[in-house]
Amino acid sequence: MVNGILDYLWLVPALPLLGVVLNGAIALFAERPFLLADSHGGHGASSHGPSAHGTSPSSSVAHSGSHHEAPAYRKLVAFIAPAVVGAAFVVALLCVLSLASRPADGRTFVQILFPWIQAGSLLVPAALQLDPLSSVMALVVTGVGFLIHVYSVGYMSHERAFARYFVCLNLFMFAMLTLVLANNYLLMFVGWEGVGLCSYLLIGFWYEKQSASDAGKKAFVANRIGDFGVLLAMFLVFWTFGSLTYTEVFARVPLLRESGVLTTGLATAITLLLFLGATGKSAQIPLYVWLPDAMEGPTPVSALIHAATMVTAGIYMVARSSALFLLAPDTMMVVAVIGAVTAIFSATIGICQTDIKRVLAYSTVSQLGYMFLACGVGAFTAAIFHLMTHAFFKALLFLGSGSVIHALSGEQDMRKMGGLRKYIPITYWTMFIATFAISGFPLLSGFFSKDEILWQAFSSSHGSPVLWAVAALAAGITAFYMFRLVFLTFYGESRMEPEVEKHVHESPWTMTLPLSILAVLSVIGGWVGIPAVVGDFFGIPNYFEHWLAPVFHPVAAAGAHGAAAAGAHGASAAVHHPAALEMGLMALSVAIALCGIGLAYFLYRVRTGKPAEIAKRWPTLYDIVYHKYYIDEFYEWAVIRRVVNVSTGLWQMFDALFIDGIVNGAAGLVRAAGDRVRRLQGGVVGGYAFSLLAGAVLLVGYILYRSVVQ
Amino acid sequence: MIDPSAYLLLSAILFGIGVVGVVARKNVLIILMSVELMLNGVNVAFVAAGSYLGDAAGGVFAFMVMTVAAAEAAVGLALLIALYRLKETIDITELKVLKW
Numbered sequence: 120m121v122n123g124i125l126d127y128l129w130l131v132p133a134l135p136l137l138g139v140v141l142n143g144a145i146a147l148f149a150e151r152p153f154l155l156a157d158s159h160g161g162h163g164a165s166s167h168g169p170s171a172h173g174t175s176p177s178s179s180v181a182h183s184g185s186h187h188e189a190p191a192y193r194k195l196v197a198f199i200a201p202a203v204v205g206a207a208f209v210v211a212l213l214c215v216l217s218l219a220s221r222p223a224d225g226r227t228f229v230q231i232l233f234p235w236i237q238a239g240s241l242l243v244p245a246a247l248q249l250d251p252l253s254s255v256m257a258l259v260v261t262g263v264g265f266l267i268h269v270y271s272v273g274y275m276s277h278e279r280a281f282a283r284y285f286v287c288l289n290l291f292m293f294a295m296l297t298l299v300l301a302n303n304y305l306l307m308f309v310g311w312e313g314v315g316l317c318s319y320l321l322i323g324f325w326y327e328k329q330s331a332s333d334a335g336k337k338a339f340v341a342n343r344i345g346d347f348g349v350l351l352a353m354f355l356v357f358w359t360f361g362s363l364t365y366t367e368v369f370a371r372v373p374l375l376r377e378s379g380v381l382t383t384g385l386a387t388a389i390t391l392l393l394f395l396g397a398t399g400k401s402a403q404i405p406l407y408v409w410l411p412d413a414m415e416g417p418t419p420v421s422a423l424i425h426a427a428t429m430v431t432a433g434i435y436m437v438a439r440s441s442a443l444f445l446l447a448p449d450t451m452m453v454v455a456v457i458g459a460v461t462a463i464f465s466a467t468i469g470i471c472q473t474d475i476k477r478v479l480a481y482s483t484v485s486q487l488g489y490m491f492l493a494c495g496v497g498a499f500t501a502a503i504f505h506l507m508t509h510a511f512f513k514a515l516l517f518l519g520s521g522s523v524i525h526a527l528s529g530e531q532d533m534r535k536m537g538g539l540r541k542y543i544p545i546t547y548w549t550m551f552i553a554t555f556a557i558s559g560f561p562l563l564s565g566f567f568s569k570d571e572i573l574w575q576a577f578s579s580s581h582g583s584p585v586l587w588a589v590a591a592l593a594a595g596i597t598a599f600y601m602f603r604l605v606f607l608t609f610y611g612e613s614r615m616e617p618e619v620e621k622h623v624h625e626s627p628w629t630m631t632l633p634l635s636i637l638a639v640l641s642v643i644g645g646w647v648g649i650p651a652v653v654g655d656f657f658g659i660p661n662y663f664e665h666w667l668a669p670v671f672h673p674v675a676a677a678g679a680h681g682a683a684a685a686g687a688h689g690a691s692a693a694v695h696h697p698a699a700l701e702m703g704l705m706a707l708s709v710a711i712a713l714c715g716i717g718l719a720y721f722l723y724r725v726r727t728g729k730p731a732e733i734a735k736r737w738p739t740l741y742d743i744v745y746h747k748y749y750i751d752e753f754y755e756w757a758v759i760r761r762v763v764n765v766s767t768g769l770w771q772m773f774d775a776l777f778i779d780g781i782v783n784g785a786a787g788l789v790r791a792a793g794d795r796v797r798r799l800q801g802g803v804v805g806g807y808a809f810s811l812l813a814g815a816v817l818l819v820g821y822i823l824y825r826s827v828v829q
Numbered sequence: 830m831i832d833p834s835a836y837l838l839l840s841a842i843l844f845g846i847g848v849v850g851v852v853a854r855k856n857v858l859i860i861l862m863s864v865e866l867m868l869n870g871v872n873v874a875f876v877a878a879g880s881y882l883g884d885a886a887g888g889v890f891a892f893m894v895m896t897v898a899a900a901e902a903a904v905g906l907a908l909l910i911a912l913y914r915l916k917e918t919i920d921i922t923e924l925k926v927l928k929w
Contacts, residue, residue, distance in 0.1 A: 802928030804921045808852050 124213045128230050128247050131211045131257060132300060135292035138203035142196050142289060146282035149192040154279060193281050200285035201268035204292055208261035215254040223669050226251055227366065229302050236305070243363055248302030252670045255503055256299035256435055259510045263427045264292050266633035270518050271419040273629030274525060284324060284417070291317035295428050299435060303364040304353050307436070311349065311400065314429045315342045321424060322416040334412035341409040345399015349436075352392035359385060369442040376446070386446035393440055394454055401433030401487045404461045408751055410484055414476040418521030421476060426483045426517050427510040434490045434506050438499040441671055445497065451581050455495025459576075459589045462488030464748075466596040470603070471745045474531050475520045478604050482557070483513055485593060489572050492590055496582040498575030500667045504648045505568035507663075511644045512556040512565055515637035516601075519550035522626045522634065523608060527619050533604065538613035542623045545631045547609045549638040554605050556641040558598035559712045564645030566709075569594060571650055573708050574701055591708050598715030606723035652701045836877030843870030857912065857919045861905045868898045 218226050227250040236243040249257070268288060275284055294313025301307040315338075323335030353363060359381060360368045375381035397403065402410035413425045424430070437444060437454065444450055465484035472478045486509050493502035524531055526543050540547045556565040573594070577587035613620060625631065648663030722729050734741040743749065799810075843866055850863025872891045879887015913919055 800928050802925030804924060805852060805855075812848060812852060 122217075122228065124210070124217045125228050125249065126230070127210055128214050128228070128249055128300070129232055131207050131214070131261065132247070132293050132296040134203040134207040134210070135289045135296065138199055138289035139286055139293060141199050142282050142286045145192050145196055146280075146286050149190070150280065150282040153190055157279075196282045196285050197272045200289055201265060201272060203289060204261060204265045204268050207292070207296070208258070208265050211254070211257045211261050214249055215258060218249055218251075218254060219666075223665075226669055229366070240361060241357065241363075243303055243305045245306060246302040246364075247300040248365065249300065250670055251667050252435070252438060252503065253299050255507060255667070256431075257296060259507050260292070260295050260299060260428050263510050263514050263637075264295075264423060266636055267419050267423040267427070267514060267518065270422075270521070270630050270633040271417075273627045274419050274521055275417065276627075278417075280324075284321075287317050287320045287324070288420070288423070291321070291424060291429070295432075298432055302366070303362075304356060304368075305363050307439075308346075308349060308353065311396075311432060311436075312346065314424070314432065315339065315346070315400070318342075318413070318424050318429055321420040322413045324416055324420070328415070331415040334409075334415040338409040338413050341406050342399045345396040345406055348392040348395030348399070352389050352396065355385070355389045355392065359389070365439065372442050372446070381446070383447060383449075386443055387449050390440065390444045390447045390450040391453065393436060393443075394450060394457075397433030397437055397491070398457065399433075400436075401430050401491070402484050403433070403457055403488060403491060404464065407461060407465065407484050408754060411477050411480040411747070414474070414480050418476065418517060418524060421480070422514045422517030422521065425480070427514040430483065430487060431490070431506045431510070434487065434494065434502055437491070437494045438503055438671075441494075441499045444494070448581070451495050451497065453495070455492050455576070455581060455586055458488045458491030458493070458495050459586050459593075460488070461485065462492060463589050463593040463596065464488075466593045466600065467744060468747050469600040470596065471741065473533050475523065475533050475536070475604060475608065476517070476531055478533075478600060479513070479516050479520060482516075482597065482601065485597060486513065486557070488593070489569065489590065492576055492586060493572040496575050496579040496586065498572060498579055499671045500648075500664050501568065501571040501575050503667060504645075504663050505572055508556070508564035508568040508641070508644050511637055512553040512641040515549060515553040515634060515641055516557065518630070518634055518637065519546050519553065522546040522630055523550075525626050525630070526623050527615065528622050530615070530619055533607040535614050535616060535619075536608045537611045537615070538609070539623070540609040543625045545625060545634060549631075549634040550609075551605060552638045553641050554601045556645075557601055558716060559594055559708065561709055562642075562645075564641050564643070567645035567648055567650065570705050570708060571648065574650070574704060577704060578701070587704070591711050594708055595711040595715040598712040599719045602716050602719035603723055606719060610724060611727065650701075652698045652705075833877045833881040837874055840870045840874035840877065843867070843873060845870075855920050855922050857909055857921050860921065861902065861909065864905075865898060865902065868894055868901075 214228075218228060227248065229246055229248050231244045231246040233245050234242070235245040268285075271284070271288065275281060278284060291314060294310045294317055296310070298307055298310025298314060301310060319335045319339040322338050323332045325331045326335075356368060357363055359375065360371050362368055362371070372381065399406045410425060410430065414421055416425070444454070462485045465481045465488065469478050469481035469485065472481060486505070490502040490505050490509070493499070493505060522543065523536070523539060523546060526539070526546070527536065530536065552563070556563040559566045559569045573587055573590055576582045576590050577584060615623070646659075648661055649657075649659050651661055654661055746752075847863045847865075847867030847870055850866065851860050854860055854863065872894050875887045875891045875894070877887075879885065879890075909919060912924075916923060
């Protein structure tokens with residue numbers, strides 16, 4: 120069978136890796152000597168401090184003028200980094216088109232690159248798998264990734280460590296594509312760890328700033344807890360299935376289920392451990408705390424890694440393992456409840472935040488909660504759909520906030536913004552669209568995906584009206600705090616510092632172009648997955664569900680084409696719930712979202728004094744929410760201090776006393792022995808001669824003795 | 830074929846005198862001479878054994894030892910002179926700087 124372009128699938132992760140190598144060489148051999156020479160020079164001290172970097176590159180505009188001319192390597196880096204990702208996108212797109220031309224049940228392409236691990240019965244190839252699920256992920260990652268790379272060229276243009284930034288960004292693309300394209304859990308885990316590393320490197324990109332390097336460490340440690348779960352889950356998967364390859368594992372599920380090896384308890388254990396990993400990577404309760412702090416990184420990084428792609432890896436993994444999750448109803452319930460609780464919990468935190476990026480960070484946590492809610496009620500298609508639309512509008516929101524921060528020379532506090540609408544119109548309009556999209560305004564992308572989740576939370580056999588109510592309320596809060604952000608930032612009187620206001624400027628085209636493209640995607644991105652209840656009316660099929668049907672409904676898809684599979688799925692839901700109910704709930708959720716928008720308008724446009732009044736009336740409540748429910752403090756008290764105490768105890772008792780005791784004891788023993796033995800060195804030459812003689816006599820005597828005895 | 834025991838006895842006596850000289854005497858010059866005595870004691874044994882076994886290797890070894898002894902004497906005496914210039918003594922018990 121001729122695979123055509125699919126044989127070049129390996130290029131998709133390999134191209135960003137090429138970028139890493141090229142940019143890495145530039146960073147190492149061109150940029151590093153340059154920066155080192157510079158920091159030893161006259162203006163090194165003033166330009167290298169963290170305060171000069173600030174949280175935005177534009178804050179370093181002032182001093183970059185006094186530097187030498189921008190070195191030529193920067194232009195090369197600015198070309199290579201986006202180019203390799205763009206090329207990867209083109210290859211991925213061609214591969215997916217080629218895959219789409221196949222029949223629905225043949226849309227799984229595996230490319231084995233080389234045998235990787237062969238130990239006993241453990242056979243793990245380094246192999247890539249392109250199927251409908253990974254193709255959606257690959258396109259989102261490379262597509263949004265490309266736009267953010269282009270944006271970064273503009274955003275980071277004043278940054279000194281330009282090449283280092285793009286090395287990390289390209290490395291992230293490589294790791295993320297390895298994650299989504301791997302055909303087995305172990306290779307996925309390599310990508311999983313790789314993105315974690317890049318996340319750490321990029322959060323702590325301005326490592327001279329204490330808070331940034333702390334945030335990097337926090338992200339890394341929180342993820343490590345989750346990774347522990349993934350590792351254990353992989354051991355269990357191998358122990359149960361004898362393989363780590365997706366296709367083999369899922370193919371063996373029915374057989375092992377029948378023979379009783381794969382008990383529900385075992386499936387629950389595997390899936391719960393996988394979900395633990397997902398809560399770490401995708402920032403869910405209880406491990407979500409690292410994501411808001413991750414905003415210390417450059418804003419394009421927040422957009423790419425901490426909103427659009429990496430944090431969705433947990434969703435992808437759960438969706439990928441849907442065959443296992445469906446066997447464990449307890450896990451499904453846990454996933455759904457954690458998702459719903461996270462969605463509403465972090466949404467409420469978002470209400471009171473004043474840092475523009477932190478609002479978006481909590482919003483991301485909340486939206487990821489939605490996706491897990493969808494996974495938990497068995498609506499994996501809806502989860503991936505929301506993942507995609509969220510990647511569009513949340514990346515846009517983050518890039519837009521980056522553009523605002525860029526315009527305001529590094530200001531992130533929304534209390535010091537306001538009235539920016541007329542200064543930076545492109546940023547304003549694109550963010551405005553994204554805000555409508557995330558609020559679930561009808562016909563925009565977020566509407567379709569969010570509504571699909573809400574409907575599934577209500578109607579699915581795993582769902583319940585309670586989950587729907589929580590999720591719908593969270594949607595209303597989302598609409599509220601997102602419009603609060605827009606109103607505070609772009610409307611009303613300017614509250615900017617006079618110094619800042621003078622420099623307000625629209626961003627360069629490398630930044631506004633990605634914004635515009637993402638704005639278009641935020642509008643139309645949802646149209647590929649119009650739910651049947653609306654789509655049937657206009658005769659538009661739900662392309663997205665048909666596309667993913669072979670992955671999530673393999674049995675049905677094998678019997679007929681995707682359309683029938685989706686139809687059967689839709690029918691099973693429709694048997695119990697009439698279309699009118701779905702339409703009604705849809706209208707209700709839109710009404711809730713509009714209420715949120717209206718409330719935001721009322722509080723932040725009409726009665727602008729009201730929010731402070733409310734905060735004053737319930738000071739305790741406001742204080743708790745403002746301080747993010749004191750979760751960080753609670754973790755500090757409940758976990759971190761205990762771990763530190765135990766570690767200190769182990770260090771003092773075990774390490775300092777026991778381990779060091781053995782080492783020092785051995786050394787002391789040798790020392791004491793040497794102290795005795797050195798007395799033999801008396802300085803009397805005759806004595807040495809005598810001991811020589813005595814030794815010789817003993818030796819000869821021994822040899823004679825041996826020969827006599829024999 | 831001559832019985833070699835007499836030669837070997839002579840060899841042992843020479844060697845023994847040499848050993849006692851090396852261990853017991855204080856004068857470095859005497860000690861060097863005693864070393865020569867030990868070497869020549871060994872030479873007697875070599876030659877006797879070579880002759881007894883009809884093997885020329887014994888004689889060859891004796892010449893070898895003589896050569897080495899000559900070299901050793903040259904170096905040893907040179908050291909002795911250097912020592913005397915430094916310390917103005919050739920009493921070996923005076924040389925005890927190198928100790929614990």
